[in-house]
Amino acid sequence: MKKLYSPKTIKDIQKLYGFKFTKSLGQNFLIDKNFVDKIIDLSEVEGENILEIGPGIGTISQEMAKTCKKLVVIEIDKTLIPILKDNLGEFSNIDIINADILKIDLEKVVKENFNGESFKVVSNLPYYITTPIIEKLVENDLACKDMTIMVQKEVADRIKADESMKDYSSLSIFIKFYSNLISGFKVPKSVFMPQPKIDSQVLKLDLRIYDKDVDRDILFKLVRAGFNKRRKTILNSLSSVIEKEKLREIFEKLGLKENLRAENLSLDDFIKISNELDN
Template identity: 50%
Template sequence: MEDRRLYSPKYVKEIINKYDFNFSKSLGQNFLIDGNIVRKIVNKANITRDDYVLEIGPGIGTLTEELSMNAKKVIAVELDKNLLPILDETLKSYDNIEIIHGDILKIDLEKLAEEKFEDKNIKVVANLPYYVTTPIVAKLLEKNLNLDSIIVMVQKEVAERMAATPGSKEYGSLSVFVNFYSNPKIILKAPKTVFMPQPKIDSSVIKLDIKKELPEVDREQFFKVVRASFSKRRKTIINSLSSYGFNLDKEAFKKALEEAEIPQDTRAENISVEDFIKLSKILPPLDI
């Protein structure tokens, strides 16, 4: 019955009252209570019976339940130990779910993938707490995991920055980082009214289709160039790079920009990922 599904506001209230559960502001807990949104997330993630899913922050299991009804196996990592007995009850009918108590930022994801996913391709699906969105996404992208895609509910503005393209005001170092590893696309908007308790801002679901082959470039050098370039958004690329404190003088940067065919008076927000890669390859190793 629909009113017994975990996304039912009535059922959510029953569960939190039964266990005397208090939402934690410090953990950014906001549970989904809209069945339409939950179903759309799983549908747009293209979860099938062949899929292995990693969920981060299952809460009381609202999204986990829908995932398990469509996936082969779901591993859900939950930080709040107070939610473990609740999850034991709410998901007891499903035999393809395993709950792991831990902090996703501290867990050895490569070991987890080997032990729990048999080195199969993984789809990540999560309703992420706003305060740890960027470090979690960064860890997922940087680790050597067999990721197929990452589908996450995040703060609307963060989703817009991740999916931004050169020339837009949202485009920044986060955009370059995400676009280096994946092809991002905002697939769903979620107003604050679909959560309990209601956050102060709206959310969006963004899908990151992981690139199977990454550009051959020294990533440390590449991201140094990107960070420095966006360090002073209002300044031109030549001024941002030459004033960052690197071991090169302004003339060296001018020469590299000329070779990369990037005008010196361009701002970082107008430079593509490909051009940043080209520039980082031309520049000698950068140190501060």
């Protein structure tokens, strides 16, 4: 079995298939077995159905396939498909799909491959579409148990932040609403080929819904409006969604100051405002 985390193996694959890294797809392959093992350990894949997004040449896929129940990999780059078929061909529990994760019918994929059973997600998420992918996975009410994702450090900082931190954003609130975050570990840029400009971080999200009774459409409409104009007071930033006088009434009832900004409000604060509007 090829050691897919070996720089020599990657160079041999490039030469054999004429493969070239595509910067726009965020292609950076792990070349350190220690970090491959750490991702596998954190993911807890043994006996589980796994959906992997962006498998590359199959470095992590190869290790997961040894113990998981079923592995479905979705790869957008068609030039990687023959490489994946060769590298993963000895496993009978893998399905390889050439598709754009943002365009594919995930509900259909899950139903056809996992027979309605729950599954986990493991992915090295491309920086430029990290948020849309997470949103698609958590908002479609799929039977996804948890997600182990590798993201660039700046994205990880935003995901982990709360209202006391400078990186606090609408993404922070979104993640907190849909998951219980388990911090993982830092992955230095030196363990990738080609080497990216910044470090990455692996995080695990145990999926859940923080408050099933809240109107999610109203809630996230408020959150987006607040952070789209984050330098303005929350009274002004939300006035595009709600009349100021109504907002003042709600703030007074909830004991919130009008000069607060979105970055000063917790998830619970936004839920309370949302519930007042819904009522």
